[in-house]
Amino acid sequence: MSKGLPKRADDYSAWYNELVKKADLAENSAVRGCMVIKPYGYSIWEKMQAALDKMFKETGHSNAYFPLFIPKSYLSREADHVEGFAKECAVVTHYRLKSSDDGKGVVVDPDAKLEEELIVRPTSETIIWNTYKNWIQSYRDLPILVNQWANVVRWEMRTRFFLRTTEFLWQEGHTAHITKDEAVEETYKILNIYAKFAEEFMAVPVLKGIKTETERFAGAVDTYSIEALMQDGKSLQAGTSHFLGQNFAKAFDVKFATKEGGLDLVWGTSWGVSTRLIGGLIMAHSDDNGLVLPPKLAPIQVVIIPIIKSKDQYALIDEKVSGVIQKMKARGISVHYDNRDTYKPGWKFAEYELKGVPLRLAIGPRDLENNTMELARRDTLTKEIVSMDNIDEIVENLLNEIQNSIFRRAMEYREENTREVDSYDEFKKVLKNKGGFVKAHWDGTAETEAKIKNETKATIRCILLDEKEEQGNCIYSGKPSSKKVVFAKAY
Amino acid sequence: MSKGLPKRADDYSAWYNELVKKADLAENSAVRGCMVIKPYGYSIWEKMQAALDKMFKETGHSNAYFPLFIPKSYLSREADHVEGFAKECAVVTHYRLKSSDDGKGVVVDPDAKLEEELIVRPTSETIIWNTYKNWIQSYRDLPILVNQWANVVRWEMRTRFFLRTTEFLWQEGHTAHITKDEAVEETYKILNIYAKFAEEFMAVPVLKGIKTETERFAGAVDTYSIEALMQDGKSLQAGTSHFLGQNFAKAFDVKFATKEGGLDLVWGTSWGVSTRLIGGLIMAHSDDNGLVLPPKLAPIQVVIIPIIKSKDQYALIDEKVSGVIQKMKARGISVHYDNRDTYKPGWKFAEYELKGVPLRLAIGPRDLENNTMELARRDTLTKEIVSMDNIDEIVENLLNEIQNSIFRRAMEYREENTREVDSYDEFKKVLKNKGGFVKAHWDGTAETEAKIKNETKATIRCILLDEKEEQGNCIYSGKPSSKKVVFAKAY
Numbered sequence: 014m015s016k017g018l019p020k021r022a023d024d025y026s027a028w029y030n031e032l033v034k035k036a037d038l039a040e041n042s043a044v045r046g047c048m049v050i051k052p053y054g055y056s057i058w059e060k061m062q063a064a065l066d067k068m069f070k071e072t073g074h075s076n077a078y079f080p081l082f083i084p085k086s087y088l089s090r091e092a093d094h095v096e097g098f099a100k101e102c103a104v105v106t107h108y109r110l111k112s113s114d115d116g117k118g119v120v121v122d123p124d125a126k127l128e129e130e131l132i133v134r135p136t137s138e139t140i141i142w143n144t145y146k147n148w149i150q151s152y153r154d155l156p157i158l159v160n161q162w163a164n165v166v167r168w169e170m171r172t173r174f175f176l177r178t179t180e181f182l183w184q185e186g187h188t189a190h191i192t193k194d195e196a197v198e199e200t201y202k203i204l205n206i207y208a209k210f211a212e213e214f215m216a217v218p219v220l221k222g223i224k225t226e227t228e229r230f231a232g233a234v235d236t237y238s239i240e241a242l243m244q245d246g247k248s249l250q251a252g253t254s255h256f257l258g259q260n261f262a263k264a265f266d267v268k269f270a271t272k273e274g275g276l277d278l279v280w281g282t283s284w285g286v287s288t289r290l291i292g293g294l295i296m297a298h299s300d301d302n303g304l305v306l307p308p309k310l311a312p313i314q315v316v317i318i319p320i321i322k323s324k325d326q327y328a329l330i331d332e333k334v335s336g337v338i339q340k341m342k343a344r345g346i347s348v349h350y351d352n353r354d355t356y357k358p359g360w361k362f363a364e365y366e367l368k369g370v371p372l373r374l375a376i377g378p379r380d381l382e383n384n385t386m387e388l389a390r391r392d393t394l395t396k397e398i399v400s401m402d403n404i405d406e407i408v409e410n411l412l413n414e415i416q417n418s419i420f421r422r423a424m425e426y427r428e429e430n431t432r433e434v435d436s437y438d439e440f441k442k443v444l445k446n447k448g449g450f451v452k453a454h455w456d457g458t459a460e461t462e463a464k465i466k467n468e469t470k471a472t473i474r475c476i477l478l479d480e481k482e483e484q485g486n487c488i489y490s491g492k493p494s495s496k497k498v499v500f501a502k503a504y
Numbered sequence: 505m506s507k508g509l510p511k512r513a514d515d516y517s518a519w520y521n522e523l524v525k526k527a528d529l530a531e532n533s534a535v536r537g538c539m540v541i542k543p544y545g546y547s548i549w550e551k552m553q554a555a556l557d558k559m560f561k562e563t564g565h566s567n568a569y570f571p572l573f574i575p576k577s578y579l580s581r582e583a584d585h586v587e588g589f590a591k592e593c594a595v596v597t598h599y600r601l602k603s604s605d606d607g608k609g610v611v612v613d614p615d616a617k618l619e620e621e622l623i624v625r626p627t628s629e630t631i632i633w634n635t636y637k638n639w640i641q642s643y644r645d646l647p648i649l650v651n652q653w654a655n656v657v658r659w660e661m662r663t664r665f666f667l668r669t670t671e672f673l674w675q676e677g678h679t680a681h682i683t684k685d686e687a688v689e690e691t692y693k694i695l696n697i698y699a700k701f702a703e704e705f706m707a708v709p710v711l712k713g714i715k716t717e718t719e720r721f722a723g724a725v726d727t728y729s730i731e732a733l734m735q736d737g738k739s740l741q742a743g744t745s746h747f748l749g750q751n752f753a754k755a756f757d758v759k760f761a762t763k764e765g766g767l768d769l770v771w772g773t774s775w776g777v778s779t780r781l782i783g784g785l786i787m788a789h790s791d792d793n794g795l796v797l798p799p800k801l802a803p804i805q806v807v808i809i810p811i812i813k814s815k816d817q818y819a820l821i822d823e824k825v826s827g828v829i830q831k832m833k834a835r836g837i838s839v840h841y842d843n844r845d846t847y848k849p850g851w852k853f854a855e856y857e858l859k860g861v862p863l864r865l866a867i868g869p870r871d872l873e874n875n876t877m878e879l880a881r882r883d884t885l886t887k888e889i890v891s892m893d894n895i896d897e898i899v900e901n902l903l904n905e906i907q908n909s910i911f912r913r914a915m916e917y918r919e920e921n922t923r924e925v926d927s928y929d930e931f932k933k934v935l936k937n938k939g940g941f942v943k944a945h946w947d948g949t950a951e952t953e954a955k956i957k958n959e960t961k962a963t964i965r966c967i968l969l970d971e972k973e974e975q976g977n978c979i980y981s982g983k984p985s986s987k988k989v990v991f992a993k994a995y
Contacts, residue, residue, distance in 0.1 A: 042635065081538070089609045130612055
């Protein structure tokens, strides 16, 4: 039942695009580069938000909301930041329309030109640090641990559902601290939250590492990321956590009176994950039949489909099923009973397979006699007949098993596709034939990094936090190196 | 302990503005008309969102997300809509900045001009109906019951915290139906959800009614609203639910194949509440000492403050309090223990009073001996000594009592300030001396409505859904009228 999906092996990119559309996750909008996130896709985002928000709050963070618009001049306050973000952004120049002369439409009112243009936020460091200036006078006002769930806009030339869109949804944390150590600790704390979320909820194993200078966030001292391997052997940067040092405090003059009576610049961090995670979730697990969703993020965990030959069986099945639903709901399982008579069972089977519902239960006349249901697993496509008596317990255990199994499979895939190489020839061969993560020695220079990228399209995804020290030579320049780094082609 | 708040009786407007700032709810941003919602204010919004979102989902609605930007031409597709919304809006004309010639800043890149300008959504009917066109082919695709939590922008000339800001946060529901009756039913269903939310969570009694043509949403056939009375005698339109008829279906050509094989235009509704509700919450209950928050929406329901003379008492009090906290948390009560030693108890008392925490518990050395705590109610400012043994139960009951009591007080205030008048002189006298809701006969014409507004600043807030029929004469024109309508000055 492929529903006309391209196969991954034939055209991974087409498979992804079609899957997003056919599974009702998102579609293109009338506005270039902006997508509509449909209810089924959005409910995955809601589950992601709920899990992350809980983790942020458990670690002392609060949510707040800052303006969508940033005065143009703010972007230039931090020198590196403006380089990274001022280029491709939406600029508001006017605040009024008026009727056109022909009376048929509206035109921009030239009298309503803004004195200073406003930028639709591509990220909010500037407007937030400008605000923190007023919030912070003394050490007693610190730390500030604030997060914002918001939309941001970056004018992307080439877009792809979830992975890169002009407007996207994200959370951006912005914290302010008394000491450097505390800010660095916060940066790691969040990186670990992101990794935990990716592995425990998304069932996607991630590498944790530090970025090279080239790949660093514009305005950060250090950028850390989690990197996940997709089924086509490319890496997805799934979340970043930045140690900002005192850069934005300097740019916006944010100082605090110390306990000892001095005056110091504040230390900062910022960190974010976005709707890009949905793209990663899809690409990590799904197959040629459609989505495969981990139970913890699946909008529907279990679907029940009645198989009815004659209309008089409806009442009996409805009654049986309602008991099963009640027992499952009591265990916190999200279950959907699709007894629409406008669609046939076969159509429904294909539909929920495409949509990645982890478990499907079917019940027909013979099941009624035998007090059974047919249980089908989406991840393995296996089926079995189970008794209705303890079906809620079976389902609960199986959902846990599926969550773990999907993670294990992704972990095995990553292990099989992580290779260490000692020469540039080998490096190129692996990238060309197999992809995946390639660990190799690098001389630490941006020049070498750029040349390798240019020749192979592979970039340094990160330097693993737990990478062991070892003497070696850069695969490109032959210069000495003390650690291997992780290369991959990336989204 | 007035914390320098102006008194309501002296300057209601200044009292409101200062209270919003001093209670850490919001502050002005660097961007004209846009506010920063601070963590304490935002957590009220989160509680509102959670309660409303649950009610929407229980009635079959799903969330989705549509683009921030609307192509300019879309606004002109529905004739009334463009009149209402095209005027004051943020217009994106360019998509890139570049370095200025002096190298010191950035300027708009003239080469990056958009072919068609984009409007930052003031409301999303146009972009959503343009999307629904693709979602709806047959009666089997209906109804569509979708909601969006989003930011919107309306370029307001005069702004006020929460009540009217250039950017604000809201939810906007957009539904599509097969029949007129079903769409009308949806409009009422949502109006009732809004009223239930206002009364049961915000503890604010509301009138439910239909708007006059003058006050109707631009593009709607009928607009219904909930109206709440503030302490200064002005009405706040707190939520609106619109029956759109087939207006947007016509504008965007949204038709469906009927069961019978025909082709019909789709019927629509839209409805929204916004961060304006926070303004209403503040103005309905708070007093000259600060916020008074209903327990169901209070970010902190109970604060515990230790009163310590010497440092060695800390451990003992911490231990006692931790037991109390555990018991309260088990009952789902949100409790905050403020044992900071950087602030004195008196400062804390004033702070939490200002912030409207419904219950304050204080514990000092004598309480330790007696196994008691001092319990203070924010709404009545009364205090009593209670035993620690069953304090969780006392607190739980009291929180319910406070929720009800605040609502009763607001209801009494509204009843005292709702008056029926039979002459224009009386009408003007009531509005001038007392304000509040004034019920009077009206001849049903926009001319009379405009003249009354012009002469008294009062507008028709709504025609109550349950208003009784009675023969009378318009207080202004003397023409016959079959029902009284509700007038008030309004925010």
